[in-house]
Amino acid sequence: MRVDVNGRTESVRGGTLADLIDELGFDADSVATALDGVFVPRADRAAIPMRDGAKVEVLSPMQGG
């Protein structure tokens, strides 16, 4: 299926949000996730199924003011 991850279209196998994070090589413990604009806590990722066209944001700490 095709999913929008951080503004890029990715072809992924599917499964859950946890699977997607794993498949794309993110460090699951050092990122925070949102699906279609809604925060998904780390503990819930394995229970959230991915669907075609989903919009995923994977964020991490960055310099800021």
Next chain:
Amino acid sequence: MFYGVDLNCRLMLGTAQYPSPQVLRDAISASQTEVITVSLRREGHGGEAFREILKDSGCRILPNTAGCHTVREAVTTAQMARELFGTAWIKLEVIGHADTLQPDPFALVEAARILTADGFEVFPYTTEDLIVGEKLIEAGCRVLMPWGAPIGSGQGLRNIGGLRSLRAYFPDIPLVIDAGIGAPSQAAQAMELGFDAVLLNTAVARALDPVGMARAFGQAVAAGRLAHDAGLMPERDMAQASTPIFGMAELA
């Protein structure tokens, strides 16, 4: 006292725009700050080194919602930040205007209400408007962060009268001047006016010598606070001789 936390240093420092990670590290140390602000961005921009700095600094992290323009964006970003940093503190920015980076007070109050109800300890980046301040406090905020001037402008305290009123109107609410500070003298002035702390970034990060400037700001904030506590003399319209007239020789 910020949500039950007492700080020794009244300077809060942003972490963006430094020439190198080492300079950021040294500037944090030279400033003696105990609070640094950080953002969240899409993973994939080499955040590992930065994570190390955050850990090593020993500072309390104040994550921000910089760049958010809507209630929903800000709330989601805050929730993501709480998980990443393990803190309920959030510097809430909801920007209403792209050129001035002026906060949207209506969206700010709404986001603050949602977040405080969810257990967040909100530091709202706001204007010096008294009524907005009142609404933010009603929404559950226990700190206000009025701007001195637009973010990154270095203009200092643009509306001193308004800031003075805010201080007088909310004597028991910790007030932090956030944004617009360009020089240590301006930070000292904020402290002399009775503000509890100053948050700044660009003035240090973009200085010729950021580490030296960080030290200067740390000392300016401390000096301004000392001056406030010591009690500043009232201003006068006319001169008043400081040397007594009594005992003066007649030499004319």
